[in-house]
Amino acid sequence: MSTRTWDDYLLTAVNLVILVFLVAPVVIIVVQAFNAGLFLQFPLQGFSTRWFEKFFKTAAFMEALRTSFTLAAWTVALATTLGTMAALVLARVRFRGADFLNSLMLSPLMLPGILTGLALFQFYIVIGWGRTFPGLVLAHTVITMPYVMRTVAAMLATFDRSLEEAARNLGANEWRTFVEITLPMIKPGIIAGGVFAFIVSFDQFPVSLFLVQPGIVTLPIEIFNYLRYDFDPAVAAAASISVILTVAVVLVVDRLIGLHRFARL
C-alpha cells in the first residue's frame, strides 16, 4: 500500500467540503427552527421555541399532520398486504408472463410522479370520484407497493424452501406452513418494505399535488403552500418534527430487524 501524499489530503479536503454541502441543509433546518428571528440571518438572533409553538397552534398544520399520518397508515397496510402477496406469487410460481407482470408492477418506481398524479386525477374525474381520501390512499398504494415487492423478493431470493417441505412432511397443511414457516422468515422484508412505504407516502409530493383538496391536505403540500406565498420558520419546526419522526421510525425498525440487510436495495 502506498503512503499518503498531498493529493490524498487534497481529495479528503475536497470531499469534506462536499459533505458539508450535503449535510448543511439538515443542520440549517434545525437551527432555523430554534432561531428567534423571522429570517435565518447572520449573526443569529437568539434561541426561541416560538416557531414550534406556532406550528402546534396552527390548525392547518395539525390537520395536515393528521391527514398525512392516516394516509401513511392506510398506505402501509394496503401496500404491504398486496405487495407481499404479489411478490410471493411472482417469486415462486413459474408461468409465462411472470417477468412482464413483475416489470409492470415495479414500473411506478420509474415513472415521474407528476404523470402518475395527473393521470389519476383525470381518471378520478372521469369515473366521478373527484378528489377523495380513498382515491389518495389508492394512489399512494400504487407508488409504494413496488418497494414492498422488492424487499420481500429480496428475502425470498435467499429463502430455503426445504423448511417448508419439512413442515408439510410433518403434517402441517398449506396455510399452517405459510403462517408458521414462510411468514416469519419473510417478516423482515415485509417490515422493511412497510418502512419504505411509510417514508415515501409521508414525503410524497407530486402525486398528492393533484389529488388533495381542502380538508384532505397532506403535510408536504401544506408546507409547500406556505412557502409559495410566505416565508415562515414554523415550516422549519414542521420539518424538524417530520425529520425526528422519520429517524425514530427508521431507528425503531433497525433495532427490530436490522435495516443494513436492505442497504443495497
Place this chain on the structure above:
Amino acid sequence: MRNAQPMVVASDFILDRVRGRSLTPLLPLLPGLLLMGFFFVLPLAAMLVLSVLTGSPLAGERVGFTLQHYGKALFDPFYIRNLYVTFKLGLLTTVATLVLGYPLAYQLARIRQPRTKTLWLILILSPMLVGLVNRTYAWMAILSDNGLINSALRWWGRTGGPVPLMYNELGVVIALVHIFLPFVVLTVSGVIATVDPALEEAARNLGANKWRAFRHVTLPLSMPGVLAGSLLVFSLAISSYVIPILMGGFKVITLPIQIYEQVAALLNFPLAAALSGVLLAISILIVWSYFRVMKQMGGPVGG
C-alpha cells in the same frame, strides 16, 4: 421482460385454463394486479388517448383524432422554451452532480475501515431523511435575499444589494444537485469498488504518476457507473416539480410546471396530456437506456 406482450400473457392464462392447469397459485397476485391495472395502467392509457382527441368524450362533443396538441407541445415556440429550460437544467444538474459526486464516490469506494465507511455513508445518506419540500425550504433559508449567505455578506460589509442566488436557474440547480447527489455517489461508488486497486498500483509501478494511473485505469473502468448515474439524475431532474417552482419562483418554467399549470390554471387537459406524453416518452427512453447500461455492467439493477 421475455414476454413483454400483454396479449401473450392473456392468451396464456386462457390456454392454461383450457388445459386444466390450476390458476389457484396465482390468485394472491390478483388484488395487486387489479390495483395496478385500474389505478395505474388504465389512467395512463386514458391520458394518452385524451392527448390525441379533439375534445373530451365525456362532454358529449363529436370527438376525433388529432395531433394538434402534440404539434403545440413540440413546435409552438412558447412550449419549446419550456422544453429547452427543462433540458438545460437537467444537463447542468447532471454535470454538476457528477463533478461533485465522483471524488466522493471514489474515496468512499477506497475506504477500508468499516467504521469510517459507515460514518461517510451516514453523512451522505442523511439528507435523504429530510423530506423533499423541507430540504427545499432549507435552501430558501440559505440562498434567499434575506437568507444566510446574503446576510453574512452584508455583515462582512458588502454593499450594493443582495447577490441573486435564487429565483433563478442557479438556485434551482443548487437544490436539484443536493437532492440527487446521494444517488450518484452510491451508483458510481458501487462500480468503482469493483475496480481492483491493484490495477492502479500496477500502472504506478510501471511509472505512471497517481493522476495518470487514475485517468487511464480507474476512470475508464468506472464509466458505466457514471453513465448509469447520469441517466438516473437526468430523468429525475427533468421530471422534478417542487424545486423548480420554489427555487425558481415562477421565473423558471419547466415542463412539469407547465403541465400542472395547464391543468390547475387553464383547465386545458388535452394539452396537459400531450405535454405529459412528451415527458413520458423521454422518461421511457432514459429508463430503457439505464437498464441497458445496467445489464451490460451485469450489476444489480437499482431504481
